[in-house]
Amino acid sequence: MPILWLTVIVLALAALGYVIGRRRALASGDGRIRNLHSLPSYYGSYVAMMTGVPAISLMLLWLLAQPFWVNSAVLADLPVSAVADGSSSSLVMSDVRRLADGLDRAVAQGVMTEADIDAMGSDLSGIRTRLGNVGVALGSDVSTDILTSAQDYRTKAATGRLVMSILVLAVAIVGFGWAYQRTHKDFRARNVVERGIRYVLIAAACIAILTTIGIVLSLVFNAIAFFRVYPASDFFFSLTWSPSFGGGSELGILPLLWGTFYISIIALLVAVPIGLFSAIYLAEYAGPKVRGVAKPLLEVLAGIPTIVYGLFALLTVGPFLLGIFGPDGVGWMQAGTAVITAGLVMGIMLIPFVSSLSDDIINAVPQALRDGSYGLGATKSETIRQVILPAALPGIVGAILLAASRAIGETMIVVLGAGAAARLDLNPFEAMTTVTAKIVSQLTGDADFSSPEALVAFALGMTLFIVTLGLNVFALYIVRKYREQYE
């Protein structure tokens, strides 16, 4: 039975459970809500929850576990002769899986029938083209062993799914019956449902956290694989970045880190003063009308996709700067793509981050402090400089650090605005590149995935992750410290 139908049946059962459970509870209380321990909807929800949640959870777990089980079962039955010299059982297994998938799809589309597959037995010549017709490309001709294994795989998978469907339906029905039988006017359905809601929320939080851990682990394992084939000291301390896919690459991270920090610093030099000043204007000087218009307008900047900023850098800012600083002007700049171009545009992108967060933080400074300062005869700007900004400073620093981690992680503006040359240079009119831009270029090439030139992307990603994580933790620490002060 397809997963979709199974899900629909379980959900329909749960919906039915809601209606019936509600009705039974009401009936047991002589139709009066006051006689029930909980509101009728809680009884309904209880039955629906007991029907749906265990069944769906079982289905999800089964779907996660089944491939592993089928894989190992088929692998155990795999004849030794099927594994050719210079190959490995895992490679053969991926062939088996692909063939099994292809057969499934062929049957589903009606190109082949089960009888056809059984009849093929010894004649394997046509299978590759036939499967090619349904969009499954096989790497090599199929051997009898592999076909047998693929059939074995399909049988086991089908059995597994059948068992799963039966079990899931059984669990749903048992849950339904048990909950229905417990539904009575004295049953504390509200407490049970509240507890159930808590577990659902905990599960959601766990998924978010586990995913993060998974991302980190995949980075870590690939980074470890990289450091096995490339010395860590060269990676962290070499001053040259020159990957060559023929081998003999020099993969020093320092030029990339330098490019990242240089561009980020220029971006922050643009974004922090402009963002902070506009936040002060919006929070302290602007009237409600101006504020109502200007704040959303500023925040629109945050909604522009970064690729659009990249185009702006490439097509507008770069040529504009080249006109001033290029060969026709001062003569410092050779091409439109440069650190300064990317930095300026990234700075514009960050303005709303700084201004919006700072505006909220400045507004959170208690009015009593302003009154106190005005009451002593301070002017508006004296009050802002000497009372409001110091009070808001920790929060503003937090906002700036969040903007900084945004800048460090930015890719598109760099790719289009800063060029691709990895170099250590102080001249902001030179092209440079950043860690993120290089991760993209290392993984989009044709390189063998196990080569250091491709794996270096994970080491770069890991380094970047640690840097931005550190910044975020620091920012959160500061913001939290600030919060304690006014509560």
Next chain:
Amino acid sequence: MYDAPQVTKQETAVTDVKIQASDVQVYYGGNHAIKDVSVAIDDKTVTAFIGPSGCGKSTFLRCLNRMNDTIDICRVTGDIRIDGEDIYDKRVDPVQLRAKVGMVFQKPNPFPKSIYDNIAYGPRIHGMARNKAELDEIVEKALRRGAIWDEVKDRLDAPGTGLSGGQQQRLCIARAVATEPEVLLMDEPCSALDPIATAQVEELIDELRQNYAVVIVTHSMQQAARVSQKTAFFHLGNLVEYDDTSKIFTNPEDSRTESYITGRIG
């Protein structure tokens, strides 16, 4: 009621008028919050404003140092003179006025700075000290006047927000005193304090009377009776009665005043 203030500051006759307000009207948008209030506040006297919540006593207090200017929708008309000078005149700078008319707020609001910097804030803004030694002197004098010097003299670098509520309020009074105002406005200065801190602040108010005209808004009639010499009763934006405190509390002329102080309205 009173003659125009002809006397100069040095003469400290009992009836020396410090603030003369005539026909003051205040509007918050369309809301007429203060109606036709005329009052003469004496120098070196504690004047209490009492009345039920929302009667306009705080609003009127905030007119006296033009704090209402910071509220966009607020409009003040009428005539308020301090030492005979119209404070709503176009040539008067509200910033300078507020240096002359200090204010203490309902909730203690020390700045998130050290105790020393809290006190030195006003004097620094107004350039009252030429060097560090003079500033130290001003700070010490203000803290002594605020009756808090002995408690904080060893920790002037500690943050002002770390003091107890009563200490914070006395710090704020000291901060207001540090700019050497001539009038001190207090908007329910004890409403956030416990009885012990309240007693300390009340004692302080009585001492401050030696040097300043003090105007205090309070919800506590006992407090008004304890600290003030003159009392003004506000009701629904009107000044109902204004007289010596002893007369207001023993023999009020208006029936509304009597109802209020005996607890029948409010």
